[in-house]
Amino acid sequence: MSETHEDIEVLIKKMAEDLRDHLARSGITDPVMVGIHTGGAWVAERLHRLLDLEQPLGTLDISFYRDDFTRIGLNPQVRPSHLPFDVDGRHVILVDDVLSTGRTVRAALNELFDYGRPATVTLAVLVERDGRELPVQADVTGRHMALRRNQHVKLSGPDPLELKVQDVD
Known part of the structure; x- marks a missing residue:
């Protein structure tokens, strides 16, 4: 199963509208x-x-902030x-491609707070x-995607963006 570039662009336009509404209500x-490398930066x-x-886009590489760093090793x-x-x-909008376990977002928040204390953080995925x-x-x-435990979602890009669901042994 995969999402085409056109499908993803429609999702991102919907996200932009939802973000506008969220920001206005708040x-x-x-x-x-701030986009989380790599896929989150592409979406951001x-x-x-x-x-x-108005402000330029920021990016985070959370590799050294992962709590499973010793298990997964250094990202080359x-x-x-x-x-x-x-x-x-x-007010920070934090953007990632896929929210699964929550560990990437936790790592991104840890790194973000090393730079200072934001008033708010809005998470967009x-x-x-x-x-x-x-x-x-x-x-x-x-x-939202309902997947089996042995399936993972992978965003490839940056141009064009494509989402693929992969079975992992």
Whole structure:
């Protein structure tokens, strides 16, 4: 099963509309956006453009913040995080491609707080799936996917973006 580039762009447009509504209801103006490498950064680039945000897009590489780092080993493509704005007191939109266990989001929050104390953090994810291990939920979701335990969702990109469900042994 896979989602085409066109399907994903429709989901991202829906997410942008939902984010606008969420921010308006919350009274949030001038938020900053941070994408989690790699897939979250790709989704964040599109959302950032659709929302026409004034501040530049930030990115986080949470490789060293993972609680399973010793089990999974060093990611050979570790990238530096880049936050071209002050986080203190800001309303941050944190973007990831897939929310599954919640561990990536936990790691991203740990790193984000190393840069300062945001006023709020809004979580936006392209795909939310079952299997949460931590109490993490998205404020804005492109779609929910009910998958078996041996299935994983993988976003490839950046251009075009494609979602694939893969069986893992």
